Amino acid sequence: MTGQHGINKALLHVLEYAEGEGYAGYSKFDALNSHTIKRLAGNSRWLRFLFTQAVMRSPCNLRPMLGVEKSINPKGMALFAMAYLNEFKRTGSGKARDQAVKCLDWLLSIGVVSSYGVGWGYNFDWQSTLFFVPKYCPNAIVTVLCGEAFIKAFEVLDDDKYLLAAQRAALYLRCDLPVLVDAGHELCIAYVSVPVKSIVLNINASAGALIAKVGKYLTDTKLMNDAHRMISFVVNRRTPYYAWYYTYPAGNSYIVHDNYHTGGIVDALRDYEVYTGDGRFQDVYSKALEYYSYQLFLDNGAPKYMNNRIYPFDIHGAAQGIISFSKAASFDRRYLHQGDRVAGWTIENMRDVEKGFFYYQKGRMLTKRFTLMRWCNAWMAKALSDLLLAHQAFS
Numbered sequence: 001m002t003g004q005h006g007i008n009k010a011l012l013h014v015l016e017y018a019e020g021e022g023y024a025g026y027s028k029f030d031a032l033n034s035h036t037i038k039r040l041a042g043n044s045r046w047l048r049f050l051f052t053q054a055v056m057r058s059p060c061n062l063r064p065m066l067g068v069e070k071s072i073n074p075k076g077m078a079l080f081a082m083a084y085l086n087e088f089k090r091t092g093s094g095k096a097r098d099q100a101v102k103c104l105d106w107l108l109s110i111g112v113v114s115s116y117g118v119g120w121g122y123n124f125d126w127q128s129t130l131f132f133v134p135k136y137c138p139n140a141i142v143t144v145l146c147g148e149a150f151i152k153a154f155e156v157l158d159d160d161k162y163l164l165a166a167q168r169a170a171l172y173l174r175c176d177l178p179v180l181v182d183a184g185h186e187l188c189i190a191y192v193s194v195p196v197k198s199i200v201l202n203i204n205a206s207a208g209a210l211i212a213k214v215g216k217y218l219t220d221t222k223l224m225n226d227a228h229r230m231i232s233f234v235v236n237r238r239t240p241y242y243a244w245y246y247t248y249p250a251g252n253s254y255i256v257h258d259n260y261h262t263g264g265i266v267d268a269l270r271d272y273e274v275y276t277g278d279g280r281f282q283d284v285y286s287k288a289l290e291y292y293s294y295q296l297f298l299d300n301g302a303p304k305y306m307n308n309r310i311y312p313f314d315i316h317g318a319a320q321g322i323i324s325f326s327k328a329a330s331f332d333r334r335y336l337h338q339g340d341r342v343a344g345w346t347i348e349n350m351r352d353v354e355k356g357f358f359y360y361q362k363g364r365m366l367t368k369r370f371t372l373m374r375w376c377n378a379w380m381a382k383a384l385s386d387l388l389l390a391h392q393a394f395s
Helices: 004-020 035-041 045-057 073-089 094-110 138-156 160-176 199-219 221-235 258-276 282-295 316-328 333-347 373-394
Strands: 180-184 186-190
Touching: 004 073, 004 221, 004 333, 004 373, 035 045, 035 199, 073 094, 073 138, 073 316, 094 160, 138 160, 138 199, 160 199, 160 221, 186 221, 199 221, 199 258, 221 258, 258 282, 258 316, 282 316, 282 333, 316 333, 316 373, 333 373
Parallel strands: none
Antiparallel strands: 180 186
């Protein structure tokens, strides 16, 4: 099993790789950045979706031959910023601090001012089965990750401008996105600003956790209450065995209980309790964490794709597990060892030793050895830095 020295080495190597690329790379759903594909797909929703899926699912990386250029993903920059902030907090590295500020400044420069706040979106046109969103149009999940980076920057660097940026992200989430449910004790917001028929549960949970953090630091009781209602909505949609479907209603998506979306909900429950002191959801968190731990990972640390499907092992699932178990270590130290197992398996099986980047997916017969900057490397940088920081807390 890879020890802390190996984890630290892998972290520094992947950060060096990202720096060398200027944080630019390919993204999982960036096929519509190809002028050829955009011309062929035109305004057809289904052609845009099919081309996007074809490029995403291809066993080889088709993007270079299709003219998709490498670019910087805002979510990736937020994740890299958090990794550097963790490193600065853990080691006092001036370089880590400078790189964190560089990533944060870039995010501040591209935020889209809305009616009430500021939002962030992806660096590509995005066609899913649920919606189409143009490049850089703000959405909930990218804004949440940017807000999380700003909250961490405020905590680590003690600079009020980052708290202000996080507040603006929270206001975008709460006031600019459509409200899908507002039933007194429950609140649910949309993923995107365009009309949708499905609720994405992990988004509502993650947004609620961020709003709770902002509410705590601003002593804003309305934001705190909204956060509680958002978390309550998600908690009340759990299954009897403490898992969640990707969408509500569940039949609106083929995804059952997948790895990284489940981990995101589990993390949101933990963050909500830590920042608010509200322990009403602790039992749900404990049982959901147990389900996540036993049903979505193999004994050797490999991340299952879904509860009912092992392959492919996806790097995002590995990273999410490391993050979730690092976070859970403060709740139950046994989970730190599970984080180590996931990290060890990932470093040994899904890493380019020479260049330092992480592979996209490992199937039963085929490994997709190309890399996606945000999906693979930004998530793993955040994950490994979280794990090392969790170990430091027990040293």
